[in-house]
Amino acid sequence: MLRKPRLFTPGPTPLLPAAQVAMASASMHHRTSDFRALYSETLADLKEFIGTHNDVLVLASSGTGAMEASISNLTSPGDKVLVLSAGKFGERWRDLATSFGCKVEMVSAPYGQTFTPADIRSKLDEGPGVVYMQATESSTGARHDVESVSRLMRAHAPAALLVVDAITGLGTTQFDIDGWGIDVIIGGSQKALMIPPGLAYCSVSERAWQRMESAHSPRYYFDLRKERKAASKGESAFTPATSLVAALAAALKYIRQIGNGNLAAGRNTLITGAELSAEMTRAAAQALGLQLFSPGCPASALTALVPPPGIDSGKIVSTFREQFGAVIANGQSEMKGKLFRIAHLGYYDYLDTIAIIGALEHVLASVTNGKVEFGMGLRAAQTTYAEHTAELCEAKAL
Amino acid sequence: MLRKPRLFTPGPTPLLPAAQVAMASASMHHRTSDFRALYSETLADLKEFIGTHNDVLVLASSGTGAMEASISNLTSPGDKVLVLSAGKFGERWRDLATSFGCKVEMVSAPYGQTFTPADIRSKLDEGPGVVYMQATESSTGARHDVESVSRLMRAHAPAALLVVDAITGLGTTQFDIDGWGIDVIIGGSQKALMIPPGLAYCSVSERAWQRMESAHSPRYYFDLRKERKAASKGESAFTPATSLVAALAAALKYIRQIGNGNLAAGRNTLITGAELSAEMTRAAAQALGLQLFSPGCPASALTALVPPPGIDSGKIVSTFREQFGAVIANGQSEMKGKLFRIAHLGYYDYLDTIAIIGALEHVLASVTNGKVEFGMGLRAAQTTYAEHTAELCEAKAL
Numbered sequence: 001m002l003r004k005p006r007l008f009t010p011g012p013t014p015l016l017p018a019a020q021v022a023m024a025s026a027s028m029h030h031r032t033s034d035f036r037a038l039y040s041e042t043l044a045d046l047k048e049f050i051g052t053h054n055d056v057l058v059l060a061s062s063g064t065g066a067m068e069a070s071i072s073n074l075t076s077p078g079d080k081v082l083v084l085s086a087g088k089f090g091e092r093w094r095d096l097a098t099s100f101g102c103k104v105e106m107v108s109a110p111y112g113q114t115f116t117p118a119d120i121r122s123k124l125d126e127g128p129g130v131v132y133m134q135a136t137e138s139s140t141g142a143r144h145d146v147e148s149v150s151r152l153m154r155a156h157a158p159a160a161l162l163v164v165d166a167i168t169g170l171g172t173t174q175f176d177i178d179g180w181g182i183d184v185i186i187g188g189s190q191k192a193l194m195i196p197p198g199l200a201y202c203s204v205s206e207r208a209w210q211r212m213e214s215a216h217s218p219r220y221y222f223d224l225r226k227e228r229k230a231a232s233k234g235e236s237a238f239t240p241a242t243s244l245v246a247a248l249a250a251a252l253k254y255i256r257q258i259g260n261g262n263l264a265a266g267r268n269t270l271i272t273g274a275e276l277s278a279e280m281t282r283a284a285a286q287a288l289g290l291q292l293f294s295p296g297c298p299a300s301a302l303t304a305l306v307p308p309p310g311i312d313s314g315k316i317v318s319t320f321r322e323q324f325g326a327v328i329a330n331g332q333s334e335m336k337g338k339l340f341r342i343a344h345l346g347y348y349d350y351l352d353t354i355a356i357i358g359a360l361e362h363v364l365a366s367v368t369n370g371k372v373e374f375g376m377g378l379r380a381a382q383t384t385y386a387e388h389t390a391e392l393c394e395a396k397a398l
Numbered sequence: 399m400l401r402k403p404r405l406f407t408p409g410p411t412p413l414l415p416a417a418q419v420a421m422a423s424a425s426m427h428h429r430t431s432d433f434r435a436l437y438s439e440t441l442a443d444l445k446e447f448i449g450t451h452n453d454v455l456v457l458a459s460s461g462t463g464a465m466e467a468s469i470s471n472l473t474s475p476g477d478k479v480l481v482l483s484a485g486k487f488g489e490r491w492r493d494l495a496t497s498f499g500c501k502v503e504m505v506s507a508p509y510g511q512t513f514t515p516a517d518i519r520s521k522l523d524e525g526p527g528v529v530y531m532q533a534t535e536s537s538t539g540a541r542h543d544v545e546s547v548s549r550l551m552r553a554h555a556p557a558a559l560l561v562v563d564a565i566t567g568l569g570t571t572q573f574d575i576d577g578w579g580i581d582v583i584i585g586g587s588q589k590a591l592m593i594p595p596g597l598a599y600c601s602v603s604e605r606a607w608q609r610m611e612s613a614h615s616p617r618y619y620f621d622l623r624k625e626r627k628a629a630s631k632g633e634s635a636f637t638p639a640t641s642l643v644a645a646l647a648a649a650l651k652y653i654r655q656i657g658n659g660n661l662a663a664g665r666n667t668l669i670t671g672a673e674l675s676a677e678m679t680r681a682a683a684q685a686l687g688l689q690l691f692s693p694g695c696p697a698s699a700l701t702a703l704v705p706p707p708g709i710d711s712g713k714i715v716s717t718f719r720e721q722f723g724a725v726i727a728n729g730q731s732e733m734k735g736k737l738f739r740i741a742h743l744g745y746y747d748y749l750d751t752i753a754i755i756g757a758l759e760h761v762l763a764s765v766t767n768g769k770v771e772f773g774m775g776l777r778a779a780q781t782t783y784a785e786h787t788a789e790l791c792e793a794k795a796l
Contacts, residue, residue, distance in 0.1 A: 351753035379773025
């Protein structure tokens, strides 16, 4: 049987065909009125997609570039910052802030868990200038409660800025960016936006712009003030990744289309889709006796699962690839071998979700020598889907 | 949830990405050495794919164009021909032969069935010049026994030519074209070859070339002798569909690749894949209490299913599309409403097969008000797949 190469990884995610076509056919110079028109429109659409009144910028970099920008633009060497960390991407905030000479305070939770308000509160009392966190920690499949953190900050550290890495969070979970006071929120192209890696994007609040005036960490390529100035003229400060911008424009057009002309509605469709795919996958996991790696706070962007006792998750990852051509993710660093991750963010639908669960049952049968009853996970996922669909119909009928 | 537009129709079938890229980037003139090199190589590859020593030609037309060519090139008005018909495509042979003034004898079987040797034999005794048949009748999901027909012809009408419409048969079922003595076998681009509609292809035996010298039905565009002459120089008689030729070249390259450098082996992978997908679908249908439309002779190219009592199959087709974005086929003409068809030919794999069966269970639940136990069809399909995989492993171990 054929084995189509397919991504079920939490980035890169499957590509939107319309974006592939736009990307392949894009051939333009970036200092032209045509590109300026496209870029301005794309930034405006992206702002609607993110859902904020703040400025929105695009960088030719991976998401980590925008993370670095929100360290280097908002801090000076020696500044006290607070990092909330419960996984590899939380640790990236720590490493970035350390690289730029910040004095890093940490609220840490074990991998697979999230933070307690009491721990955060005590650290907020120490007066950090900026708080850095993830919306969803892709390394563990955990969701962190950004709204609660923002509420704690308003009460206990109102001057501190809140920076949220929502690279896998945007398009998979709801944010009230302006209402909660998220000063910088960061996204990446290869996630819910359904295009390849290469672009980071972020929104920047007025408070964050003000902070930049006094912050003096070294920065050049990622100087957000330069980008803001260029963006106001429909340009980027440095050569933009034009084909990816064309892909982004097409993706945003598609998201508007699935939202019947409304980008926010389209984003909500993506979010509810990821939520349902995640819920189906969790139901299947439970029916198959698999433990969630982050049972207390599972994200909708991806599901991290613990392999059956005695099985290395690397074996599961390689069996998926060899038997079915499907690429799922292993655990990272010290989590390697201990969990495997299946993504739900971006261009996925019912058929993708049910198909990967079907394949999972064969993979489990293969690595456990047959200790799987076929159809059990699938039926649980189908029941979840059917219940959700029935609820939607009832809601519409009311 | 998103609904990706997906084809599960017995042509057009899902496109091979590498062929899409080749097609989109093809921009060449057809009277150049570059194109001649590509066209010659593609014809040679196609010959290997079909599996014959006969000449192979490509036409810029749908499959019906090659069907017409094998009427107009092999008959003269008033010639006696025999058509084996058990569906809409058998009837197309009848209509074509009638249009060109042939005296058409028929062996007919009811829709969903195939022919009895006794019926064929008695008609062969009447001395038809050509016998026309389908390898698989896409309108009913039936497979006809080409080998038996060829054997009967050798015994009872050795001078008659055998023309086989294998538009959905090539790449889904095995043929020994030269061994059985198939004089013309016809294929289409939008089937197992995984590219869009627009190209027909056929192989032509030495006996058929000889017949063409005396046959004098009117023909111009579909004059196969012109195509043979042009093909010998790496050209086509009329303007070729260059982008589709580029796509075809890429598809054949892919088929060679999955056959580890051997096109025939790649074709066999396509065939066994379609067979397994069909077997999984039949197992699921049985578990779900659905009747096959052609239970005695099911094809591997597609499965035609009878809807539950009292349900119009059009409702099933529209529910697939509305709920899941999946396009399956209704019955044609008088079979409309009475069957629905799910394809297995071309670029499909396990994940596609299991996904469409999962969706089928929801569709059945929807049209029957819930009289479906989720997972029953899926489990049967998975069990079929697992047994097949285990057999393969055992066979390899021996």
